[in-house]
Amino acid sequence: MDVEDLVVEPTAAARRLLGATLWSGDVAMRIVEVEAYGGDPAGPWPDPAAHSGRGRTARNAVMFGPPGVLYVYLSYGMHTCVNVTSGPDGIASAVLIRAGEIIEGEEEVRVRRPAARTDADLAKGPGNVGSALGITLGDYGIRLFDKESPIRLELGPEIADPSAIAVGPRVGVSLAAERPWRLWLPDSPAVSVYRRSPRAPRLDRPA
Template identity: 55%
Template sequence: MTRERMAVDPLRAARRLLGAELVGRDVTAVIVEVEAYGGPEDGPWPDAAAHSYRGPGVRNSVMFGPPGRLYTYRSHGIHVCANVVCAADGVAGAVLLRAAVVETGVERALSRRGPAVAVPALARGPGNLCSALGITMDDNGLDLFDPAGPVRLVLRRPRTGMAGPRVGVSKAADRPWRMWLAGYPEVSAYRRSPRAPAPGASD
């Protein structure tokens, strides 16, 4: 499967990532929860919750392509989170990896997350996912389709998922741009940001 399958709009890219394999530093995991993010106001998918909304900068330039790259950032200045860049080169779009099922390398993931962590919680939540797979800020811009890369993405046949509002965003909070596979305890619980407008008052 090639990067061309990520050269699509964020929603389509998010659907294609459900059930895909993420291979990183002795751990293989199946993606079961994602969130789509658009770009600037003058782009094809304006999204005030996206890091790219105000246009390209030093930190977010990876979000503007080419597709198939890894965009990393720190949440609250602490937890590393990872996105798969999509859309066309020069057009911002990305999909946040929210949760995955660790299939191989469980012991390695436990060594990174802590031996007391339950296996279903190893990669539940974007920060925990990156910790379990050893993804760091230094991985920003990695080509996920490079067969020799330290973090690789293997797309499988897309699986039908559920959809609902994104977690924890205060803007564009009602968009059903979070997608997940039902029946997996690895999927995170929905938490609406206390700074978001009342349900139904946001796009």
């Protein structure tokens, strides 16, 4: 399995990443929750909630390809969020890694995440994923399928049973808030809690 498996529309790429293993040094995490994001109106997957929704900038440039590249940004100025670019070169899309299960290097992760109460809490939520894996803004642009990379992505077998994957709206976005682009493995205790943005349109009003 390689980077070409991700050159698909955003939710298909997100689905493909569930169950994959993300390595950062000696720490390995099984991905159990993701969110798909598209790009600007000129592309095939317009997405006003995406960082690339208004076009290319210095911050979001890697979202425009090639696929399989690490896109890292700070949320609220302190939480490092980890994304995998997807789609063909030149067209913006990426998948946010929202949660995972630590399967190697737990002792190292516990040093980084002393506030985690249980194993399931170590990488629950996108900010905690970045902390658990020790990923920083300096890792922006790393090619995740390069065997020499300090951060590597290994795709496992594709999940064939659609009922094994749960689907729902993305967390915390105020635009395109109803779009069912969050996917997760419902049997994992590491999946984060859904929180709707208070800035999103009310459900009893037209979006």
